[in-house]
Amino acid sequence: MDFSALRNLISRYCTGEENWVDSRTVYIGQREPPPGTEAYIPQRFPDNRIVSSKYTFWNFVPKNLFEQFRRVANFYFLIIFLVQLIIDTPTSPVTSGLPLFFVITVTAIKQGYEDWLRHKADNAVNQCPVHIIQHGKVVRKQSRKLRVGDIVLVKEDETFPSDLILLSTSRDDGTCFVTTASLDGESSHKTYYAVQDTKSFNTEKEVDMLRATIECEQPQPDLYKFVGRINIYQDRDEPIARPLGSENLLLRGATLKNTEFVYAVAIYTGMESKMALNYQSKSQKRSAVEKSMNAFLVVYLCILISKALINTTLKYVWQADPNRDEPWYNGKTDHERQRHVMIRAFTDFLAFMVLFNYIIPVSMYVTVEMQKFLGSYFITWDDEMFDEELGEGALVNTSDLNEELGQVEYVFTDKTGTLTENNMEFIECCVDGHVYVPHAICNGQILSGSSGIDMIDSSPGPDGKEREELFFRALCLCHTVQVKEEETVDGIKRGIHQGKATSFYISSSPDEVALVEGMKRLGFTYLRLKDNHMEILNREDEVERFELLEVLNFDSVRRRMSVIVRSSSGHLYLFCKGADSSIFPRVISGKVDRVRARVEHNAVEGLRTLCVAYKALSQEEYHNVCQLLDSAKLALQDRDRKLAEAYDLIERDLILLGATAVEDRLQEKAADTIESLHKAGMKVWVLTGDKMETAAATCYASKLFRRSTQILELTTKRTEEQSLHDVLFELGRTVLRQHGSLTHDTFSGLSGEFQDYGLIIDGATLSAVMKPAQDDSSGNYKEIFLEICRNCSAVLCCRMAPLQKAQIVKLIKASKEHPITLAVGDGANDVSMILEAHVGIGIMGKEGRQAARNSDYAIPKFKHLKKMLLVHGHYYYIRIAELVQYFFYKNVCFIFPQFLYQFFCGFSQQPLYDTAYLTLYNISFTSLPILLYSLIEQHVSMDILKRDPSLYRDIAKNCLLRWRIFIYWTFLGLFDSMVFFFGAYFLFDNTTFTSNGQIFGNWTFGTLVFTVLVFTVTLKLALDTHYWTWINHFVVWGSLLFYVVFSLLWGGVIWPFLNYQRMYYVFVQMLSSGPAWLGIGLLVIISLLPDVLKKVLCRALWPTSTERIQNVEKLYQSHLSEFTPLPLLNSSLPDFEAHNINPRRSGHRSKELMYTHWRGTTGYCTFSSTLGPPGIGRTHRLVGLETSV
Amino acid sequence: MKSQQAANRPDNTAFTQQRLPAWQPMLSAHFVIPGFLLIGMAFIGIGVALYITSQNIQVLEKDYTGTGQYTACSECADMQTIPCICNVTFSLTTLFTGPVFLYYGLSNYYQNYRKYQVSRDDVQLWGDVTKSPGDACAPYQYIDNKPIAPCGSIANSMFNDTFSLYQIINGTMKLVPLDGKGIAWWTDYNIKFRNPSAQGSLQDAFNGTMKPVNWSKPAYELNPSDMNDNGFLNQDFLVWMRTAALPDFQKLYRRITSGDYALGLPPGDYVLQIEYNYAVKDFGRKKVVFSNVTWMGGKNEFLGVAYIVVGSLCLVMSVVMLVVYAKYKFADENA
Secondary structure, three states: OHHHHHHHHHHHHHHHHHHOOOEEEEEHHHOOOOOOOOOOOOOOOOOOOOOOOOOOOOOHHHHHHHHHHOOHHHHHHHHHHHHHHHOOOOOOOHHHHHHHHHHHHHHHHHHHHHHHHHHHHHHHHHOOEEEEEEOOEEEEEEHHHOOOOOEEEEEOOOEOOOEEEEEEEOOOOOEEEEEOHHHHOOOOEEEEEOOHHHOOOOOHHHHHHOOEEEEEEOOOOOOOOOOEEEEEOOOOOOOEEEEEOHHHEEOOOOEEEOOOEEEEEEEEOHHHOHHHHOOOOOOOOOOHHHHHHHHHHHHHHHHHHHHHHHHHHHHHHHOOOHHHHOOOOOOOOHHHHHOOHHHHHHHHHHHHHHHHHHHOOHHHHHHHHHHHHHHHHHHHHOHHHOEOOOOEOOEEOOHHHHHHHHOOOEEEEOOOOOOEEEEEEEEEEEEOOEEEOOHHHHOOOOOOOOOOOOOOOOOOOHHHHHHHHHHHHHHHHOOOOEEEEHHHHOOOOOOEEOOEEOEEEEOOOHHHHHHHHHHHHOOOEEEEEEOOEEEEEOOOOOEEEEEEEEEEEEEOOOOEEEEEEEOOOOOEEEEEEEOHHHHHHHEEEOOHHHHHHHHHHHHHOOOEEEEEEEEEEOHHHHHHHHHHHHHHHHOOOOHHHHHHHHHHHHOOOEEEEEEEEEEEEEOOOHHHHHHHHHHOOOEEEEEOOOOHHHHHHHHHHOOOOOOOEEEEEEOHHHHHHOOHHHHHHHHHHHHHHHHHOOOOOHHHHHHOOOOEEEEEEEHHHHHHHHOOOOOOOOOOHHHHHHHHHHOOOEEEEEOOOHHHHHHHHHHHHHOOOOOOEEEEEOOHHHHHHHHHOOEEEEEOOOOOOHHHHHOOEEEOOOOHHHHHHHHHHHHHHHHHHHHHHHHHHHHHHHHHHHHHHHOOOOOOOOOOOOHHHHHHHHHHHOHHHHHHHHHHOOOOOHHHHHHOHHHHHHHHHHHHHOHHHHHHHHHHHHHHHHHHHHHHHHHOOOOOOOOOOOOOOHHHHHHHHHHHHHHHHHHHHHHHOOOEOHHHHHHHHHHHHHHHHHHHHHHHOOOOOOOOOOOOOHHHHHHOOHHHHHHHHHHHHHHHHHHHHHHHHHHHHOOOHHHHHHHHHHHHOOOOOOOOOHHHHOOOOOOHHHHOOOOOOOHHHHHHHHHHHHOOHHHOOOOOOOOOOOOOOOOHHHHOOOOOO | OHHHHHHHOOOOOOOOOOOOOOEOOOOOHHHHHHHHHHHHHHHHHHHHHHHHHHHOOOEEEEEOOOOOOOOOOHHHOOOOOOOEEEEEEEEEOOOEEOOEEEEEEEEOOOOOOHHHHOOOOHHHHOOOOOOOOOHHHOOOOEEOOEEEOOOOHHHHOOOOOEEEEEEEEOOEEEEEOOEOOOOOOHHHHHHHOOOOOOOOOHHHHOOOOEOOOOOOOOHHHOOOOOHHHOHHHOHHHHHHHOOOOOOOEEEEEEEEOOHHHOOEEOOEEEEEEEEEOOOOOOOOEEEEEEEEOEOOEOOOHHHHHHHHHHHHHHHHHHHHHHHHHHHHHHHHHHO
16 A cells, blocks of 8 residues: 555656646557557556555565654663663663563564465465456466456456456346445445447457557546546547446456356556555554553653652752762762763763663563463454354454453444345235245244234135235335346256246345245245236246336335336236335225234334335326326426426325335344443444445344434435535434433433434435535534434444445544444455454455454454453453553552662662662563463453443443553552662661671662562552462462572572672571561551552442442352343442343343344244333334434 | 364363453452451561560660760861770660670761762672772772772772770779671671682782772781781671661671670770771761660661551551441441
């Protein structure tokens, strides 16, 4: 990506701004046009390589080093190291150089490895074979060698290797079908058209003869926009120019379907293809914890600098007395005397900096890195996130964000393939209140509930029978489904199947396919459209033919479509199918109430419902209809409006037949997951490229919108009626009226007492909202929009282009609370939002691996998000929060005594501890316990975290790293270090503390402080540990033991490589004294007391819900059964109500229902019979999608 | 396919699934209140024992700087006559229980000054006087291009006042024998420090080196009465070389362990004869301290008092917590 940007930049500069061309000319087949045409402008295009990796072999070292030293901390350590090299410092350069080298190397290796994996993935894509026509022959080449202008042969089910202009297809009419599922999430088949003049080419030779150029715009990311022109040269004539539009452009990443092969010419390659342009550059994501860490770091840096400044100043004040500056016993060299006082002061300042630099722990970064890297293995190892079907578990692509999983406030999810399985299923239909369920699925296993559920076998009487068949015929006729009969394509290969032609239904609407297939299972098979006659195979295996007279196409304003057909007996019928809200008002007879009840019931279940009505037309009426339509169609002005009026006149006085229910099957436990996320305080937004109706139904099914949710619509339809300005303000008022009087608790929607809002917005309106303001009055659309969104418990954005998804995420990210966002998706169209969000999660879906590859974490199914966030995220957050706070704490404890010591050593930068202790304190004495803590701590058990999602809120908003807590830790550190230092000071006060009267020196003093220090900070961690596995025991006690053993060894030998032996026998001598032991014990206990006290009192007086749960867990551990919802045990939990969201079902019950409903295919026909008591929620709202304010 | 799945599948062990068996302690009241009570009582016990022990230790301090409020040795304070000998007299009314230790103490003397601290050469002190002393020893590294042994500021500034103690019995001065053995760490004397080895006498070993500037005698003549107490192994030198932690410090000078005084100093009048050589009056003071020790070392009330205070705090806290728990916690649990 860097490359193309750079190249663009360079070419821009080389050619000069004026010469910069807005269009490109592509010579098909790499051949120049005949002479005499326009000036030949050679243009250079990138090759077809996709680059997602960051480094190359050559630039790895400099680029990586540069990136690493851009980190404040690393840069700081580098400076300290250089200072130590240059000036005469109290500590050796090794003490900071070695850890720094270690950090840099470990990070570089890690990042190098990750980039290597990306290279591998890129190579796999770049080297997959493509078929290129050269000199009339098909040549196989690697994808990356494809150049602009090459003619490519793509076969069925292959993915297009770059953006291509369609020249010809295997179909006679020059069309081909394409699914762009991995680009925009729409899995339906779209039709693309070949260029008129070339569509007849059928062989390589013919194609190769083509001499033409294509002029088109420079690549731009909009997937749906393309403008170009093809000039075809035949003989010596003037070229024939044909316009090219997006219907001729096959996009990279899309897949060819139902077409044997196509010839096409590459126009945008590699990083210039529209798919690649829709990627966003990968920037390194920083977690909120890391940001806090950097903020703390700055504070500590300030503390450090002020410490050094204070000491330097005091030093010069103190030694103003010459007897202090240079007493006779401590002579200076001449060199030192001659130095300028400013230089001396500056050197002293640096020396103090070096002395105290350990307060910013270099090892913290190593430990954090290691914690993240090693910790992420728990995600990949997790057996519960392993998917049997895929044979894969979760993947971690970036381990930098583990803890961010515990901080998520907004979840942006794709719909198709993420929430749903992208698989429409006909569930039932209802004719006059009798419910029919397809045989094939249920085999009569219906569990009839309280309402009148009939089976297809029970005959509703002769009259009903007629209506029933009319209904089925209506569904078979009223659609725009195309039939693809394999027989006609390839009669020999397949197609003859059990004596019947196997046919596939293709439609731009998967619902229609599901309906027609459902009808097939109910006995009525739609065969084909032949010579304007639709053929149906009815139950008696007879073919019925209907003449298709008119199709009144579907549009999203009417929300219905109709067909007018003539039966073989000559009767004329109008069949109309549409959303219930658009059908019921137009119905004059039929069992409206019973059908309505059923539709409402189904809508509540999250099924997508459609109503079917008909009317018989007399010849005369039909004549009128034809006239109406013709005049509308011929109108030159306002054609759309006139058509709509005509439709409105035609589609009225209908007779209701019944309703259908189709399910876009949700992924397993998707609703449960969303519910948990809601309870955990997250806001879930669905961003989809799909239609609004489809998306809204999914939202209902997945419990994102509830029955009680009031839907606010912000769609093109509404903004056409009113100005955007009015709509926004109106919605804003609606929402704020409700919330103005309440506290700003965004989760309030679930308490049931007041209105719960859901917002639906579409892509076009969104871009209007996002448009920068022209004048002041409309300047704050964004603000109002955000305000509305904040008060909605769920938001659905439909018709989103991939970049718009990213824009939404960006908008929320930039809003004033700066919430943490998570994006989850499965297709290439989600990549940009995955990259934009703080955490990007890819679902390893059917639509390829693009999303999974570009994500930070990849999981097999949407349901795994629950464990990912609620368990892993929670754990990682508390672990790393403790890790960060503890690290700063232990280094305050470590360094502050040294600061205090300066007051007693004449500000001479005398270190309190030996060099070995200074170096090893963070590396070995206190590193492993905290590392292991941060890997395996579990403050509450995994099952409880899963069962009680509200615990997630206890850690929301980075609450363990707030300033208050940071200051608490810092003061605890200061207190402890005062205890260590002054404790030792008074112990040493002018006396001996051995029984032989011998005196200890300054190194014993330092060692005493250091021993107390190591024991205190280790035991402090032990107090914080809630989960003592054998590893913790081993590491905590092992570290202390190691300290003792090391000290014995370090002081027990005259080390020949050292030029000083100041630690010789110091430790043993200290231990030979009784008061030293007593003093160590006393000081350790004094240091730990306040923290223990604070913990116990806080737990008793102001417990967080996590602490309550811990108490409860302890008390009731034995009584806990698997299914008891935990909050029941402690009724004082603030959001207990949240558990019973549905007031009609107990929590227990709803769980059970959920399970039966989603268990799998066998669970289909289990109807929940609980249609609640009439009256509650039975307003028109319930019907679902139709509502708007 | 099956085997591949199995290969992809993560190990299902307690560790990888984060389900290792674990002990899950909590700082609950049931656990903390009795703990605090126990600690409190134990600490008060230890504290009282320490305090009483400390009270039984006898200490006698004599400042002999010669300036300011203490007038002892004021005649020598101007450092004009060399050597200047002065006497400090004191009398004991009770037995000063033995063994009695004699310390000298300096105040406001920064032995822990960084530049001073490092101004020594441990390799030289390990017996290698032939190599050139380390740069850290500057400005006491060379004299006339000859290495100083022992080099550096610490050695150069070695404390050189000497004391001898007399009991006045019927007007005559009876010398109290002072024992200079074993006042330095055993390891310093036996391992860490070594005299340079050479054929012949110690003096030969120091051949080619210079004595420190401030020293009146070379290293090999520090203690003329005991040949084994010379050079780098002189006990006073060893004591001095173990630099003090704080600017006010004491160092062990002698023990009184032998003869008539093995059980202590009996009541009576004493004269401490001081050879006053060491200049501190510009920045600090010097004193001499008689003290006896117990198992817990010298007199230090801090430890005992601290134990008692912390113990009492623990008791108070346990009561406070009990109240808090009775009021909130139990009500909470009943709800």
